[in-house]
Amino acid sequence: MTLPPLEDALLAVDGRVATLTLNRDDVRNALTGTRLIDDIVAVAEWVNRREEVSVLVLAANGAAFSAGGNVKDMAARGGDFAGGVAEVAERYRRGIQRIPLAMQNIEVPVIAAVNGPAIGAGCDLANMADVRIASHRAKFGETFLNLGIIPGDGGAWFMQRLIGYQRAFELTLSGRIIDAEEAKTIGLVLDVVEPGQLMARTMELAGRIAAQPPKATRLTKRLMKMAQRMELKDFLDLCAGFQGMCHNEPEHLEALDRMLARN
Structure with missing residues (x-):
């Protein structure tokens, strides 16, 4: 099986389960300022062409699942955040907004294994999966408003479909960060396990689904x-x-x- 070339992520296939692992721990797997956007989109398109793949697992190396946008670039008004209103808007359309469109079009079940903090666009990326399993170290936060910005990656569209308008509204407008247990209580994640059991639990579910026709x-x-x-x-x-x-x-x-x- 030919795998797509990736720069900041790893892709492995075991049986009918493919695992995409974000691999930029040096920047807490930030989606901007890296090639992770391109890598995620490439794998999303690849998996739709591979009839021998039945499940995609989304995981991350390092302490964080994903910190979302690169805050240093924001502060410096550089990278995806440079320029005037029209320029920034176009960079969002051609950049991070490619992720929700690609994730929404994935034909196979997607399971996110959330190992640590999933903040801002990182939280939204996890929410784009069909199922989330978290370790006790995981945290979730729609923290955009804390920085004076909105969920520009479409996060408000996904979260309210998972936990309802009222809870999504409170989390998004307060910018509050919640732990894994609260995330499970409100239905944001399916299960919470010890860090050492995260991938085993995720692969258990992935294997059960992959065994189906x-x-x-x-x-x-x-x-x-x-x-x-x-x-x-x-x-x-x-x-x-x-x-x-x-x-x-x-x-x-x-x-x-x-x-x-x-x-």
Whole structure:
């Protein structure tokens, strides 16, 4: 299997599970001022072309999951934050806003293994996954307003879909940082484990999903996403079409054979 060339991240494949690891601990895996935006987008596009991959795990090396934007660049008005209103806006469109569009279009389930602080755009990146599993060291913060800016990467769109408008509003407008246990209580993360167990727990879930019939898995994720914005009648029509496809796939007949053989 040919992997895409990456500069600031690592990609590994084990069976039907691909793992993308942010690898810029020197800047706490900041998304701006590095090549992580390009790397994330490249892997998102790559995984859609690889039928042999059923799950993508998003992890990070170092003390932090991601610090989001590079604050030093912001203070210096450099990099992605240089220039006037129109210039900065265009850099956002051509830069960090590519991540939510790419993540939203990933066809396979995405599990984020959050090892440490996920702050600002780093929190939003975790929220773009389908599932989040956190270590006890993880922290989550929509801290944009603390710096006099907004969630310019689309974070407000994702968070309220995970935990509801009221909780998302409070966290975003207060800029409060929460620990992993509170994140689990409000439904932002699925599970919280000891740091040494984070990847094992993540891979356990990834393996269970990857063991499912791959084409039906991709269609089911698409249905879950579409259900958020479709009327019921239109959604049922879509389900009927997808189910017709599934009933005519070899993987369906193979699954039936396995079930009948056990009985």
